[in-house]
Amino acid sequence: MLILAGGMSLAAGAQPPAGAQGNSSPSQPAQTASPKRDPAKPAYSLPPETLARAIAYSHIRVVLDFVSSGWSIVSLVLLLGLGGIARMRDVAVNLSRNRWVQGVVFALLLLLATTLLELPLDMYGHHVSVSYGQSVQGWGSWFADAGKGFLLTLAVGVPVVMLLFRVIRRSPSRWWFWFWIPAMLLVLVSVFVAPVLIDPLFNKFEPLSKSDPALVDRLEQVVARGGVQIPPGRMYLMKASEKVTGLNAYVTGYGASKRVVVWDNTTAKATPDEISFIFGHELGHYVLNHIPKTLAFLGVLLLVEFYLGYRGVRWLLERYGRDWHIPSQNDWGMLAVMLLVLSVLSFFTEPVVNGYSRMNEHEADIYGQEVIHGIVADPQTAAQQAFQVLGEVSLTDPNPNAFVTFWTFSHPSVAYRAAFAAAYDPWNADRHPKFFKK
Numbered sequence: 126m127l128i129l130a131g132g133m134s135l136a137a138g139a140q141p142p143a144g145a146q147g148n149s150s151p152s153q154p155a156q157t158a159s160p161k162r163d164p165a166k167p168a169y170s171l172p173p174e175t176l177a178r179a180i181a182y183s184h185i186r187v188v189l190d191f192v193s194s195g196w197s198i199v200s201l202v203l204l205l206g207l208g209g210i211a212r213m214r215d216v217a218v219n220l221s222r223n224r225w226v227q228g229v230v231f232a233l234l235l236l237l238a239t240t241l242l243e244l245p246l247d248m249y250g251h252h253v254s255v256s257y258g259q260s261v262q263g264w265g266s267w268f269a270d271a272g273k274g275f276l277l278t279l280a281v282g283v284p285v286v287m288l289l290f291r292v293i294r295r296s297p298s299r300w301w302f303w304f305w306i307p308a309m310l311l312v313l314v315s316v317f318v319a320p321v322l323i324d325p326l327f328n329k330f331e332p333l334s335k336s337d338p339a340l341v342d343r344l345e346q347v348v349a350r351g352g353v354q355i356p357p358g359r360m361y362l363m364k365a366s367e368k369v370t371g372l373n374a375y376v377t378g379y380g381a382s383k384r385v386v387v388w389d390n391t392t393a394k395a396t397p398d399e400i401s402f403i404f405g406h407e408l409g410h411y412v413l414n415h416i417p418k419t420l421a422f423l424g425v426l427l428l429v430e431f432y433l434g435y436r437g438v439r440w441l442l443e444r445y446g447r448d449w450h451i452p453s454q455n456d457w458g459m460l461a462v463m464l465l466v467l468s469v470l471s472f473f474t475e476p477v478v479n480g481y482s483r484m485n486e487h488e489a490d491i492y493g494q495e496v497i498h499g500i501v502a503d504p505q506t507a508a509q510q511a512f513q514v515l516g517e518v519s520l521t522d523p524n525p526n527a528f529v530t531f532w533t534f535s536h537p538s539v540a541y542r543a544a545f546a547a548a549y550d551p552w553n554a555d556r557h558p559k560f561f562k563k
């Protein structure tokens with residue numbers, strides 16, 4: 126139920142992208158300009174042995190993605206149908222008459238059960254990341270992150286659950302709307318505080334100027350051309366290499382917490398020209414206000430989901446409430462029914478959210494290429510090479526399935542992005558840039 130719309134990144138997903146190579150030196154690469162590409166080759170391609178690995182890895186990821194979604198729904202149905210939820214409710218209610226004690230105990234039991242049921246798939250996912258060279262995170266650190274996530278969900282979740290049941294009792298048939306208002310406020314607050322309070326729990330950050338003042342100078346040139354103000358103090362380096370090998374960058378927060386974050390893997394594995402493009406892409410999200418727009422989009426979607434959630438919960442309780450021993454929407458067990466309905470809804474809205482995201486990502490790609498014009502010698506090659514490096518390191522399949530792309534990709538495929546970049550030259554002849562004047 127907790128939606129943390131983290132930020133807009135260069136590469137897909139919250140999960141760390143993959144990396145084929147192990148350790149690379151943190152110093153700047155010697156070359157400053159990207160080499161010219163053989164025009165007969167596709168804009169993004171992999172050597173045969175890497176290609177086989179990339180295809181195998183993508184297949185596992187796709188299957189895991191759909192199986193995880195399905196399992197989270199099936200496991201809730203099983204917990205309800207086998208009486209597990211009713212038993213948790215009984216434990217909570219028999220323990221104390223105090224609503225807060227009941228709420229904490231029930232939420233803890235429910236979270237514990239769902240977390241343990243999902244643990245094997247999560248662990249398998251991490252195992253795959255490690256065996257394909259994507260992650261270098263040890264199990265101790267991985268479990269520590271999982272534990273932190275658990276406590277964070279519980280700490281935020283309990284007050285939310287208490288509020289939900291309060292609203293339901295006050296307004297039995299309009300709670301979906303009245304609860305949506307504090308839920309949206311929570312989303313806004315969490316996106317605001319995430320970069321300052323939550324992200325540092327999982328990764329280390331330092332000012333980019335500390336390790337790479339030359340890069341900051343270069344990025345300030347890009348910022349100046351974008352016509353915005355991002356002081357160097359808002360540019361951070363994230364020590365991603367302690368956990369993952371892929372490269373990425375993202376913008377996050379808004380207002381006083383708005384910032385650009387570059388992973389240390391990115392500065393280690395990409396040339397200054399490629400980094401300039403990657404940064405330009407992030408700057409695009411920043412300048413084009415993608416975070417507030419996405420929050421507004423998700424807000425509307427959340428309202429629709431809450432209304433359908435309300436209808437779904439009522440329907441399910443009328444039909445199965447007796448079997449599940451959950452008599453009404455005022456029963457603590459209703460929370461599991463609500464989570465079940467929201468899981469189903471979020472699975473089916475995934476392509477909508479991802480389609481919206483891909484649109485923004487494509488816009489940021491265009492912006493990124495236009496904003497480095499005049500700063501980078503060859504923006505087309507820099508952008509295309511950036512995608513080549515990104516795809517190679519992340520073991521990205523050059524020919525992803527169209528349905529999988531439509532349903533699960535938050536970014537256009539790397540092959541599409543590289544091909545677009547290689548062909549996109551708005552400064553040529555009678556063509557026009559989208560965001561800048563010629």
Ligand SMILES: [Zn+2]
Pocket residue numbers: 133134135136406407410486489
């Ligand atoms: Zn992006």
